[in-house]
Amino acid sequence: GQSLEQPSEVTAVEGAIxxxxxxxxxxxxxxxxxxxxxxxxxxxxxxxxxxxxxxxxGRFSSFLSRSDSYGxxxxxxxxxxxxxxxxxxxxxxxxxxTIFGAGTRLFVxx
Amino acid sequence: NAGVMQxxxxxxxxxxxxxxxxxxxxxxxxxxxxxRQLPEEGLKFMVYLQKENIIDESGMPKxxxxxxxxxxxxxxxxxxxxxxxxxxxxxxxSSGGQGADQPQHFGDGTRLSIL
Numbered sequence: 001g002q003s004l005e006q007p008s009e010v011t012a013v014e015g016a017i018x019x020x021x022x023x024x025x026x027x028x029x030x031x032x033x034x035x036x037x038x039x040x041x042x043x044x045x046x047x048x049x050x051x052x053x054x055x056x057x058g059r060f061s062s063f064l065s066r067s068d069s070y071g072x073x074x075x076x077x078x079x080x081x082x083x084x085x086x087x088x089x090x091x092x093x094x095x096x097x098t099i100f101g102a103g104t105r106l107f108v109x110x
Numbered sequence: 111n112a113g114v115m116q117x118x119x120x121x122x123x124x125x126x127x128x129x130x131x132x133x134x135x136x137x138x139x140x141x142x143x144x145x146r147q148l149p150e151e152g153l154k155f156m157v158y159l160q161k162e163n164i165i166d167e168s169g170m171p172k173x174x175x176x177x178x179x180x181x182x183x184x185x186x187x188x189x190x191x192x193x194x195x196x197x198x199x200x201x202x203x204s205s206g207g208q209g210a211d212q213p214q215h216f217g218d219g220t221r222l223s224i225l
Contacts, residue, residue, distance in 0.1 A: 030210035031210050031211060033210075033213070041218070042114075042201065042216040042217060042218045042219060043153065043201070043203075043214075043216045044216065045213035045214060045215070048210075048211050048213065050210070050211060087152055087153070090210075091210040092155075092168075094166065096158045096165050096166040096208065097155050097158065097166050097168055097169065098143065098155050098214065099155065100145075100152040100153040100154075100155075101152055102151060102152045103151070103152045
């Protein structure tokens with residue numbers, strides 16, 4: 001299979017750090033992407049990891065461990081506007097179809 | 111606005127009618143993806159197209175659904191004889207290449223409601 005698993009929701013306080021995990025099945029794996037989607041809005045691309053390690057972009061970082069079939073999105077200095085759904089995604093066999101996880105809903109509290 | 115444009119934003123149809131959803135990709139992009147999203151769920155891949163070619167339609171139902179991306183004009187997702195279960199948000203995305211590292215840029219979606 002090629003499915004992805006991520007927690008359904010996470011709650012954190014403003015200013016904190018939160019980690020959203022994503023595990024995947026290894027069949028035909030190329031790399032892991034992350035997208036953010038606010039309620040009623042369009043998904044927006046955050047990051048892509050093809051190789052092991054951490055990719056940092058401002059307050060957001062993404063990590064991949066191919067040996068553990070696992071990745072995570074790290075959000076630092078949380079702000080209220082970070083309340084949204086976060087999806088990990090990968091390509092399917094053949095490299096064309098994109099498979100999304102069910103999403104993690106992040107609630108940021110004051 | 112150089113982003114992905116989808117129209118209409120909201121579409122209401124009665125059972126049995128046809129729905130046509132349009133998507134103009136980002137300028138310079140020739141790769142288009144269509145997704146369906148139900149409330150509180152992830153995006154479900156439907157079809158991937160390049161200009162005048164359907165590359166992967168493995169996520170699209172075999173009946174009533176079709177997609178095209180003509181040489182000129184927007185990509186169209188067509189749903190014939192709509193049923194209540196077709197109610198969902200339909201998102202289009204475009205990318206500049208087909209590599210797995212290519213970010214997909216999404217439109218604002220079309221919310222389809224079937225009466």
